[in-house]
Amino acid sequence: MRSDPLEVACDESGFSGSNLLDPRDPVITHAAVHLDTAEATRVVQAIRARFRYSPREYKANQLLRRIQRPVLEWLLEPGGPLHGRATVHLTDxxxxxxxxxxxxxxxxxxxxxxxxxxxxxxxxxxxxxxxxxxxxxxxxxxxxxxxxxxxxxxxxxxxxxxxxxxxxxxxxxxxxxxxxxxxxxxxxxxxxxxxxxxxLDDRAPVPPALEPLLPALVETTLHWTSNGQSVVLVHDEQSALTRHRIARIQQVLNTHQCIALQAVVRVDSRTDPRVQLADLLAGTARRLAITPAADELIGLLTPYVIPTPLWPFPTVTNR
Known part of the structure; x- marks a missing residue:
């Protein structure tokens, strides 16, 4: 295993607490992006330059509007800033x-x-x-x-x-x-x-039953460590990611495949451009999974989607 851990920034979209059966919000996504802060800053600046207006944080619903869709296509296309450097996990x-x-x-x-x-x-x-x-x-x-x-x-x-x-x-x-x-x-x-x-004891070896973010975190780690590289996940603030739960996830990963999740560092997405990009990818994937848009967007997104037992459909659009 390589000595220097890979730093991967993560965020989710569609978190609804324990209300998991709302038909209006059937999907949660978890995205991961591997760019350093300087690279991510340049990408965010490029998005700002392409936008008709400049909000502090960019959201997927803005990029999916027809007038802004070229920005999204630029982000996802082969050779684009996220190509080969980002993943998304889908949960129904x-x-x-x-x-x-x-x-x-x-x-x-x-x-x-x-x-x-x-x-x-x-x-x-x-x-x-x-x-x-x-x-x-x-x-x-x-x-x-x-x-x-x-x-x-x-x-x-x-x-x-x-x-x-x-x-x-x-x-x-x-x-x-x-x-x-x-x-x-x-x-x-x-x-x-x-x-x-x-x-009843939050420190128990049994995970809380209604937290889909936890298996998503495991799958994200499995993907990014598949070549033997250890990782540090930089994650938007999430109440589900307690110190005990992170330790349990690290224990499970090490027990099964000797994979090192070295740490989960929680940050404010408003101050970290890497997490902002993960949020954009997660939000885009969730919206496309719920209300599929043009075929070209689905085609651009598909290479980013990692396999998961919690998506019971053959493709992103088969809900």
Missing amino acids: KTFFVVSRLVDYLLGEPSYAAGTSLDRALHQTALHLHLQGPVEFGADRWVDFLKVFASMMRTKRHRIINRPAVDRFFRTLEGLRSDAVDLDPFRRARPQVEAVLTEL
Whole structure:
């Protein structure tokens, strides 16, 4: 492994706290950019020169307007400032919740769950994600997932929320289908209570169930360290990235593949041009995934997208 770590700046788009099932906001993206501060400053200055006006921070919705689209094309095109030096990770929020349901009730939840380091139950989650709305109706299925998410919210709880657990298993009992076997989930109450007990302590080895940023951080690190290079992630301020959780992620990465995530340094995006560029890429990817635009933009974005178990579609535009 090389001695000098690679410094990669990151930001997300679409963070909605634990409200992961809002149909108006179904995708969260996490982007990473490898430019030094001087290079990023020059790119931001170039964007400002191409803009019709000069806000302090640039957002993807501004670049996706037709009048500004050439700026976005310049950023993403082969030979452009981000080409080969940036990545984006896509998470479908509903599939993330389904994956958590499977991992936490049928598996052994860890910080590797939902990543390429642990795909043992991926096909089970994918089958449930595809068949649940068909077998039970889309609205009823989403209501069930909301009950699961409510049960898994442990913040500010000092004891297990047993009414929420009771409600979840009552709702689960009412779902019956020959095509979807939910009996293993019905038998999982002892595991649910054990997991929820662990989650009462934020220092537990079990990660919070409703934080999609954590597996995205793992996948981003896996990509940027695939050649043996250790990394330091420079990240926009995020409440999900506590010192304990970062340490757990480092432990998981080192246990599985001896990969060194040396540190996560949190900064204010308004003062770091590298993070501003990551924010632009993340916002662009999220908007294109939700409301696909011109084919040329999808084509330019696709090389930046890294594989992830949390995007259950073959391409960016197949939602």
